[in-house]
Amino acid sequence: MTSLRAHHVGITVQDLDRTLEFYRDVLGLSVLDTFSVSGDAFSTAVDVPNATGRFAHLDGGDVRVELVEYDPEGESLPDASLNRPGAAHLGLSVDDVDAVVDQFPPHVETLSEPQITESGTRIAFVRDPEGNLVELLEA
Template sequence: MDANGHHVGVTVSDLDRAVAFYRDELGLDVAAEFSVGGEAFADAVDVPGASAAFAHLDAGGVRLELVAYDPAGHAVETPALNRPGATHLGLSVPDVDAVYEGLSDDVETLSEPRTTESGTRICFLRDPEGNLVELLDA
């Protein structure tokens, strides 16, 4: 099999709010917005009667797919990074410190930017849905 990367998907409860965060706070461009429904889609995602609104954002070689389902599922507790099943989106930026300083006051961060033992400058933050996003120097 010759598989190639296509996208990273994140399910959200409020698509407009999520798009605004990734566009306005992190500078990602919206590449496409669309909706999908119907029996084939509902069967494929194993959610009876499902339809969904999608937004694809360009993350520089990675497509970030934000999706809001109807009907919406139940929220689950976001696991800590050291627990199996934990996920995060990693985005390289030209200057982690500059992005950190430019974040809105209401953006939750886990810490100020730090330099790891490997020499990488990183900072973790949460999007409006509580999903973890790692920023690292390009």
């Protein structure tokens, strides 16, 4: 059997430029590549007729963070709450959650102040400009 390894985590967004600015400028992830993909093979693979995707790949350490904006755009998912089956979030390890959160501009939405869980992990959840959840944790 072929060995599997994580390559990327993908997040579909409405506005690639605005969301990329958050992940790059607020969270500090480096941009590895930006590109577009279209054509019959892409449309068939993603099961979206006549699809075009604009992509940004960011350096998430051991895994890439892929932001993708589709044309045509689909309908938005319901509000992202962590306790919904199928809910997703991006977890990013940081050295000091409090220091990262303290440096956020005022417009960055946090779910709460940093917390220490029963397992002893310090965490904070924030939303990117499109409402996607990002967990910051001291792993």
